[in-house]
Amino acid sequence: MYRLRDLVLVLLSAPLWLPVLGVVALLVALNIGSPIMFRQSRVGQGGRIFTLIKFRSMRDAVGEDGRPLPDSERLSSFGRLLRSTSLDELPSLWNVIAGEMSLVGPRPLLPEYLPLYNSRQLRRHEVRPGITGWAQVNGRNAVSWQDRLEMDAWYVEHRSFLLDCRILLRTFVQVFRRDGISQPGHATMEPFRGNDG
Numbered sequence: 001m002y003r004l005r006d007l008v009l010v011l012l013s014a015p016l017w018l019p020v021l022g023v024v025a026l027l028v029a030l031n032i033g034s035p036i037m038f039r040q041s042r043v044g045q046g047g048r049i050f051t052l053i054k055f056r057s058m059r060d061a062v063g064e065d066g067r068p069l070p071d072s073e074r075l076s077s078f079g080r081l082l083r084s085t086s087l088d089e090l091p092s093l094w095n096v097i098a099g100e101m102s103l104v105g106p107r108p109l110l111p112e113y114l115p116l117y118n119s120r121q122l123r124r125h126e127v128r129p130g131i132t133g134w135a136q137v138n139g140r141n142a143v144s145w146q147d148r149l150e151m152d153a154w155y156v157e158h159r160s161f162l163l164d165c166r167i168l169l170r171t172f173v174q175v176f177r178r179d180g181i182s183q184p185g186h187a188t189m190e191p192f193r194g195n196d197g
Helices: 002-012 014-031 077-085 087-097 111-116 121-126 145-158 161-177
Strands: 037-043 049-055 102-104 130-132
Touching (some): 002 087, 002 161, 014 049, 014 077, 014 087, 049 087, 077 087, 087 130, 102 161, 130 161
Antiparallel strands (some): 037 049
């Protein structure tokens, strides 16, 4: 049911998001440069690794030592606009079409976090990861890792078609208000370092 819903919504809305995808791709090329896409390994349903696709929002800037500058310094004003409006997520609709992601579910995280989860937090991989999710409409990146992962587990336990509809509607409000885009001092969130104790 969820997979069919995702395909129907994404494909029916294609005439709306495909032109926006093209315009944003051009703007990324002009403001940030090539490549316009950011690809990164993430963990999907059942712990399977897939390649997440997003628009690139950071410059390839390095310090005097040749190492990349912190994310907050590489994130341009245009990149901040992309993230605050969630337009950087548009290419992830291809991940939805490919069946690697869903419109709604826990956000896909990095493979290096896998050994750091407790058994409850690992439940997030029982469903497809989502472009938006319960944690994203309840604080986004402004909440702690423990709260965010707890909300992911709660979502898996209470998942329903009506809950997904509620999350999708709240996502539009969240994007419009641009709340919870990042934690103070970080481009998004600080890295997950495991659970205390």
